[in-house]
Amino acid sequence: xxxxxxxxxxxxxxxxxxxxxxxxxxxxxxxxxxxxxxxxxxxxxxxxxxxxxxxxxxxxxxxxxxxxxxxxxxxxxxxxxxxxxxxxxxxxxxxxxxxxxxxxxxxxxxxxxxxxxxxxxxxxxxxxxxxxxxxxxxxxxxxxxxxxxxxxxxxxxxxxxxxxxxxxxxxxxxxxxxxxxxxxxxxxxxxxxxxxxxxxxxxxxxxxxxxxxxxxxxxxxxxxxxxxxxxxxxxxxxxxxxxxxxxxxxxxxxxxxxxxxxxxxxxxxxxxxxxxxxxxxxxxxxxxxxxxxxxxxxxxxxxxxxxxxxxxxxxxxxxxxxxxxxxxxxxxxxxxxxxxxxxxxxxxxxxxxxxxxxxxxxxxxxxxxxxxxxxxxxxxxxxxxxxxxxxxxxxx
Amino acid sequence: xxxxxxxxxxxxxxxxxxxxxxxxxxxxxxxxxxxxxxxxxxxxxxxxxxxxxxxxxxxxxxxxxxxxxxxxxxxxxxxxxxxxxxxxxxxxxxx
Numbered sequence: 001x002x003x004x005x006x007x008x009x010x011x012x013x014x015x016x017x018x019x020x021x022x023x024x025x026x027x028x029x030x031x032x033x034x035x036x037x038x039x040x041x042x043x044x045x046x047x048x049x050x051x052x053x054x055x056x057x058x059x060x061x062x063x064x065x066x067x068x069x070x071x072x073x074x075x076x077x078x079x080x081x082x083x084x085x086x087x088x089x090x091x092x093x094x095x096x097x098x099x100x101x102x103x104x105x106x107x108x109x110x111x112x113x114x115x116x117x118x119x120x121x122x123x124x125x126x127x128x129x130x131x132x133x134x135x136x137x138x139x140x141x142x143x144x145x146x147x148x149x150x151x152x153x154x155x156x157x158x159x160x161x162x163x164x165x166x167x168x169x170x171x172x173x174x175x176x177x178x179x180x181x182x183x184x185x186x187x188x189x190x191x192x193x194x195x196x197x198x199x200x201x202x203x204x205x206x207x208x209x210x211x212x213x214x215x216x217x218x219x220x221x222x223x224x225x226x227x228x229x230x231x232x233x234x235x236x237x238x239x240x241x242x243x244x245x246x247x248x249x250x251x252x253x254x255x256x257x258x259x260x261x262x263x264x265x266x267x268x269x270x271x272x273x274x275x276x277x278x279x280x281x282x283x284x285x286x287x288x289x290x291x292x293x294x295x296x297x298x299x300x301x302x303x304x305x306x307x308x309x310x311x312x313x314x315x316x317x318x319x320x321x322x323x324x325x326x327x328x329x330x331x332x333x334x335x336x337x338x339x340x341x342x343x344x345x346x347x348x349x350x351x352x353x354x355x356x357x358x359x360x361x362x363x364x365x366x367x368x369x370x371x372x373x374x375x376x377x378x379x380x381x382x383x384x385x386x387x388x389x390x391x392x393x394x395x396x
Numbered sequence: 397x398x399x400x401x402x403x404x405x406x407x408x409x410x411x412x413x414x415x416x417x418x419x420x421x422x423x424x425x426x427x428x429x430x431x432x433x434x435x436x437x438x439x440x441x442x443x444x445x446x447x448x449x450x451x452x453x454x455x456x457x458x459x460x461x462x463x464x465x466x467x468x469x470x471x472x473x474x475x476x477x478x479x480x481x482x483x484x485x486x487x488x489x490x491x
Contacts, residue, residue, distance in 0.1 A: 201437050201455040217456045259434055295456045 004169045005242035006394070007235050008083025008181075008228030010075040011337045013324045014045035014221055018078055023341055026349035027370050031207060031323050034219060037194050041205050044189050045221040045325035049074055054144055064127050065140060067222070068104035071330070072137040072185035073144045075224035080145055083228035085179055087146065089238050096149040096180035097138045098168035099226075100160025102329035102384075103188065104153070105132030110190030137185045149177045157384035158290070159251070160184050161225060161332025162392055166249030169229050178234040183226035183333025194220060202294050208326070210291035210319035210351050211298045211365045213358040218292045221325025225334030244340045244394045247277030247377075254387025260296055261383050266304035269391040270379060277393045279377060281308055284315050284393075286348050286378040288339040291319020292326055297383060302361045316373075318366040322352035332382040336392055339380040343396045348373050401447075401469045401476075408442045409465070422466040436460070443468060449475040 009019055015032035016022030025032065034043035049055070054077030055062070055070050062070070076097075080086075085095065108131040115121040130136060135153045142151045150171060154164045161184020168182030188194075197203055197220055204217040227246075235242055250272030254262040274281055289301055298319075305314050320338050327334060342348050347370050354367035380392045402422060409415040415429050431439060433455060440451050440462075451471060453460060462468050 199437075199441060201440075201453050204456075205454065215456060216454050293456075 001173050002175060003232035004172045004229050004246045005232050005235050006227050006244045006246060006340050007230045007240045007242060008079040008081070008085070009243065009337045009340055010078030010082065010226045011224065011334055012047050012049065012071055012074050013223035013327065013334055014047045015323065017048055017050040023345065025323055026320060026338060026341070027347055029323065029350040029352045029368055029370055031352045038191055039195065039198060042194065042198055042203060043219065044194060045219055046189065047071065047223050053077060058140065058144055064131070066105050066108045066131040066136060067187035068101060068107070068185050069137045069140040071187055071222065071224035072099055073140050075183065075185065075226040076141045076181050077144065079181055079226040079228045083230065084240060085228060090179050092146050093148040094178045095147040096168055096171050096177040097141045097147050097151040098154060098164045098171070098180055098182040099138045099141065100154045100156065100162070100164035100184040100329050100332060101134055101137055101186050102155060102157045102160055104134040104137045104185060106193050107187050107190045108132040110192040113192065141181060147181065155329070156388045156390070157386055158326070158328050159332055159382035159384035159388045159390040160329035161334070162336065162380065162382035162390035163251055163332070165227055165229070165333065165336050166251060166390060166392055169246045169249055172229050172231050178231050180229045181226055182229055183224065183336065184327070184330040185224035185333070186328045186330040187222045188220065188328055189222050204293060207353040208293040208322050209353040209355060210289070210293045210322050211302065211358065211361045212354040213356045215293045215295070215298065217294050218321065219325040221327045223324065223327040223330045223334055225330060225337040227336055227340065243344050244396050246392060247279065247395045248273040248275070248393035250276060251390040254389070256387050258386055261300045262387060263300050263304045263307060265387060265389045266301055266381070266383055267307045269389040270304065270308045270381065273379060273391040273393040277395065279393070283377045284309070284379055285373065285375040286315055286342060287317040288335050288342070288378060288380040289317050289319045290381045290383045291321055291351065293321060299360055301381065301383065302363055305363060314363050316348055316364045316366050316371065318349055318351045320349050332380070332390065335382070336380050339378045339392070339394055343375050343378050343394055346372055346374055348375070398473055401472050402465070404446055405443060405465060405469055405472070408439065408446060412442045413439060420465060422464070422469070424465050425463055426465065443472060447472050447476055449479060451475065
C-alpha cells in the first residue's frame with residue numbers, strides 16, 4: 001500500500017476567502033461577523049467569493065451553478081494550484097474528485113420551491129436538476145480542472161467532508177488513482193434550510209462557544225475545504241513538496257440514536273485512525289474537534305477523548321467552528337485544512353468565544369488564543385447526525 | 397390557565413405523542429410521560445402550530461423552565477394573549 005501525502009490545500013469560509021485569510025482568522029481567533037436571517041434573533045455566517053479565477057472559467061454563468069458548487073470549485077482550484085496539478089504534471093485520468101456534502105443543491109431547491117409554492121410560478125429553471133444534484137459539486141470540480149478519474153460525492157451529514165478525504169486517501173493508497181482532490185462543500189443558507197435547523201432549537205442566539213459553560217448551540221455557515229492527496233512516490237517523482245502525511249482514517253456508525261452521539265463510537269474511530277497510522281495515543285499532539293457548541297456533542301466528545309487518551313493525558317483540543325460556524329458537510333474538509341496547517345505552520349488554532357470552563361468539559365480547549373507548538377501528529381474529528389463518526393490522522 | 401388550552405395540549409400529547417389521556421394532568425411532568433429532549437422539541441413544534449405562536453426554547457440551555465403540562469399551558473396562554481394585544485387596533489403594542 002502506498003503512502004498518502006497532502007500536496008495542496010484550499011479553503012473558503014466566512015472570514016477567510018482563501019488559505020491565507022483563513023489562517024489569519026484562525027491565528028487571531030476571530031469569530032467574525034454574523035448575518036441576520038429572516039427570523040428574529042437568528043443569524044448565520046456567510047462566505048464571500050472574492051477569487052473568480054476558477055468559477056469564471058466555467059462554461060456557464062453564476063446562475064448555472066448552485067452556490068455549493070461555486071464554493072467547491074473555488075477551494076479545489078486553490079488546492080490544485082498549490083499542488084501544481086495539471087495535465088503537465090499528472091495523468092488527469094488518474095486524478096479523483098471526492099467531495100462530501102450533506103445536501104448540496106439545497107439553495108437551488110429552496111429557490112425553485114419558492115417559485116412553485118409561494119410565487120405560484122409553475123416553471124422551474126431549466127438547470128434546476130443539474131444544479132440541485134448533490135453530485136454536481138464533484139462534477140463541476142472535474143469539469144473545471146479536467147480531472148477524469150473517479151468522481152463522486154459522499155453524504156454522511158456533518159461528517160461528509162471527513163469521509164470524503166478518508167475514502168479518497170484509500171483510492172490513492174490502493175493504487176486506483178495517483179492523486180485525489182477531496183474535501184467538503186456546502187451552501188445550506190436558504191431560508192427553508194435555516195428554518196428547518198431552527199426548529200431543532202439547537203442554533204445559538206448569540207455566539208458559538210464550543211466546550212464552554214453557557215454554550216447555546218451552533219451557528220449555521222457555508223464554505224468549502226479541499227486537500228490534494230497524492231501517492232507519496234508520485235509527489236516525489238515530480239518534486240512536489242509534501243505539506244503533511246495522511247497516516248490514518250477510520251469511520252464507523254453508532255447504529256443507535258439519530259441525534260444523540262455515542263462516546264464509544266467516537267472513541268472507536270479516534271483509536272482506529274491512530275492505530276492505522278502505526279502510532280499510539282501518546283503520539284497525538286493536537287485534536288481538531290468536531291466541537292459544535294451543542295450540549296450533547298461537546299460533552300460526549302470530551303468523554304470520548306478522555307476514554308481514548310486518559311482523563312489527565314489528553315492533548316490540547318480546539319473547535320474552529322467557534323470561528324467558521326458550522327458548514328455541515330463542508331466542515332470536515334475545512335477542519336482537515338486547519339489541521340494540516342496547524343501541523344505545517346506550528347500553531348494550534350483556538351476555541352474562540354470561550355467564556356468559562358464547564359465542569360463536565362474539563363480538557364485544554366485552547367481558549368481564545370492560538371498557541372504556537374511544534375506538532376508532529378494531529379487528529380481531525382467529525383461526528384454527524386445519524387451516529388456517523390469519522391476521524392483523520394495527519395503527521396508531519 | 398384556560399381549560400381550553402389544557403385540553404388542546406392534552407389532545408396533542410394523545411394524538412401526536414401517543415400518550416394515554418388519563419395520565420395527563422395539569423401538574424404532570426413531561427419527563428414522567430417519557431418525553432425526552434427531542435420529543436420535547438417535537439411537542440413544542442405541534443403546540444406552536446396549534447396556537448400559531450413561537451415559544452422561546454433552546455435545547456442547549458441548562459434549565460428549561462417548561463417542565464409540566466401546566467407550565468406549557470400557562471406559557472401558551474401568555475403568548476396567545478400577547479399576540480392578541482399586539483393585533484388589537486389602538487393598543488399600545490399596535491400603536
